[in-house]
Amino acid sequence: xxxxxxxxxxxxxxxxxxxxxxxxxxxxxxxxxxxxxxxxxxxxxxxxxxxxxxxxxxxxxxxxxxxxxxxxxxxxxxxxxxxxxxxxxxxxxxxxxxxxxxxxxxxxxxxxxxxxxxxxxxxxxxxxxxxxxxxxxxxxxxxxxxxxxxxxxxxxxxxxxxxxxxxxxxxxxxxxxxxxxxxxxxxxxxxxxxxxxxxxxxxx
Amino acid sequence: xxxxxxxxxxxxxxxxxxxxxxxxxxxxxxxxxxxxxxxxxxxxxxxxxxxxxxxxxxxxxxxxxxxxxxxxxxxxxxxxxxxxxxxxxxxxxxxxxxxxxxxxxxxxxxxxxxxxxxxxxxxxxxxxxxxxxxxxxxxxxxxxxxxxxxxxxxxxxxxxxxxxxxxxxxxxxxxxxxxxxxxxxxxxxxxxxxxxxxxxxxxxxxxxxxxxxxxxxxxxxxxxxxxxxxxxxxxxxxxxx
Numbered sequence: 247x248x249x250x251x252x253x254x255x256x257x258x259x260x261x262x263x264x265x266x267x268x269x270x271x272x273x274x275x276x277x278x279x280x281x282x283x284x285x286x287x288x289x290x291x292x293x294x295x296x297x298x299x300x301x302x303x304x305x306x307x308x309x310x311x312x313x314x315x316x317x318x319x320x321x322x323x324x325x326x327x328x329x330x331x332x333x334x335x336x337x338x339x340x341x342x343x344x345x346x347x348x349x350x351x352x353x354x355x356x357x358x359x360x361x362x363x364x365x366x367x368x369x370x371x372x373x374x375x376x377x378x379x380x381x382x383x384x385x386x387x388x389x390x391x392x393x394x395x396x397x398x399x400x401x402x403x404x405x406x407x408x409x410x411x412x413x414x415x416x417x418x419x420x421x422x423x424x425x426x427x428x429x430x431x432x433x434x435x436x437x438x439x440x441x442x443x444x445x446x447x448x449x450x
Numbered sequence: 451x452x453x454x455x456x457x458x459x460x461x462x463x464x465x466x467x468x469x470x471x472x473x474x475x476x477x478x479x480x481x482x483x484x485x486x487x488x489x490x491x492x493x494x495x496x497x498x499x500x501x502x503x504x505x506x507x508x509x510x511x512x513x514x515x516x517x518x519x520x521x522x523x524x525x526x527x528x529x530x531x532x533x534x535x536x537x538x539x540x541x542x543x544x545x546x547x548x549x550x551x552x553x554x555x556x557x558x559x560x561x562x563x564x565x566x567x568x569x570x571x572x573x574x575x576x577x578x579x580x581x582x583x584x585x586x587x588x589x590x591x592x593x594x595x596x597x598x599x600x601x602x603x604x605x606x607x608x609x610x611x612x613x614x615x616x617x618x619x620x621x622x623x624x625x626x627x628x629x630x631x632x633x634x635x636x637x638x639x640x641x642x643x644x645x646x647x648x649x650x651x652x653x654x655x656x657x658x659x660x661x662x663x664x665x666x667x668x669x670x671x672x673x674x675x676x677x678x679x680x681x682x683x684x685x686x687x688x689x690x691x
Contacts, residue, residue, distance in 0.1 A: 271583045311581065318583055326580030337579060343516060346568035346575075354567055366564055410571060411578035424566035432483055433562060434555045
């Protein structure tokens with residue numbers, strides 16, 4: 247050990263976690279952090295509680311996010327304009343409505359094939375799927391061996407979870423809760439009346 | 451959990467019709483809730499209103515156009531379904547038209563849920579935009595696959611060693627050949643037809659088997675014919691004419 251190293255004070259646990267998080271571009275799990283810092287799980291929890299306060303959005307230009315099953319230090323969105331000027335790049339264009347629908351299919355109905363996505367949406371979705379795979383939000387997670395041709399099955403990625411601020415797919419509300427029963431009943435009634443009315447009129 | 455009404459690109463688009471005046475999205479809601487009969491809504495006026503209010507240079511211009519086209523198409527479909535007489539599904543190949551009302555309702559319900567989920571995702575994406583993580587790239591970690599040196603050397607020995615000759619010590623010496631038995635059969639046939647049983651009456655099992663193979667070989671080349679009048683009956687070897 248050099249003289250310079252000998253003079254440095256021992257780092258606190260929070261400093262260790264902070265340093266490791268700083269150099270990671272992707273979320274780090276608790277086990278990753280424990281392995282890197284030598285801390286136990288309870289010690290890590292205590293440190294993360296401190297860091298959450300230190301890196302709260304209202305307290306710092308850096309925020310600690312709990313996304314995609316891990317922890318990630320990111321810039322505060324309030325400072326994004328300055329960051330984008332410095333990086334000389336615009337924020338990625340927002341996704342289209344079709345892209346959101348495809349991601350919703352993969353999240354709530356997945357893993358599912360390209361054909362299944364198109365069936366749910368009623369239109370061919372291959373181009374949208376290709377674009378989402380290129381953006382790292384969708385990935386092929388396996389194949390459907392029971393279907394003809396064994397098509398690839400699509401699922402959402404950790405990048406998707408990080409981009410939506412979710413720690414896991416369970417963080418999203420259930421798909422059934424997004425539509426009220428009254429709305430569903432109205433759709434059914436409306437459809438029933440639109441398909442039976444002319445038929446009844448014919449008989450009357 | 452239910453969500454609050456979601457913001458959409460057409461939220462600022464209002465329409466002025468005889469039967470309704472107000473936000474376009476509310477018009478859609480009223481139609482969906484059956485509080486406004488779609489028969490009373492002139493779709494061509496809706497399109498004309500949108501074309502007047504269209505904002506092609508707006509940041510979300512394309513999204514507005516897409517949303518309007520999608521919703522207008524849905525209205526056209528709804529109106530046409532309501533107006534059209536009962537459809538004979540046997541004549542329609544289109545899968546969606548051949549669905550039963552229950553299946554169609556199920557499919558529309560599923561799509562409605564996905565549509566709402568997509569709107570929810572849009573909000574989450576927007577709320578989480580602007581986060582930039584560290585630009586530092588971590589080099590890939592070494593894998594956890596452990597390779598033991600002795601297994602590597604064993605695999606190398608097996609890969610590069612010469613193929614061993616198969617052991618033949620369990621095989622006995624060759625005592626009879628097909629050619630020898632073919633010669634015996636030809637000699638026997640010189641005296642006329644002969645049964646296989648007579649031919650092999652003084653042979654052991656090995657010679658009998660090889661004699662049968664030799665007879666088949668001679669029959670194949672046309673030197674003799676084999677005749678058997680009944681299954682499992684006597685097999686007669688006759689010289690070819």
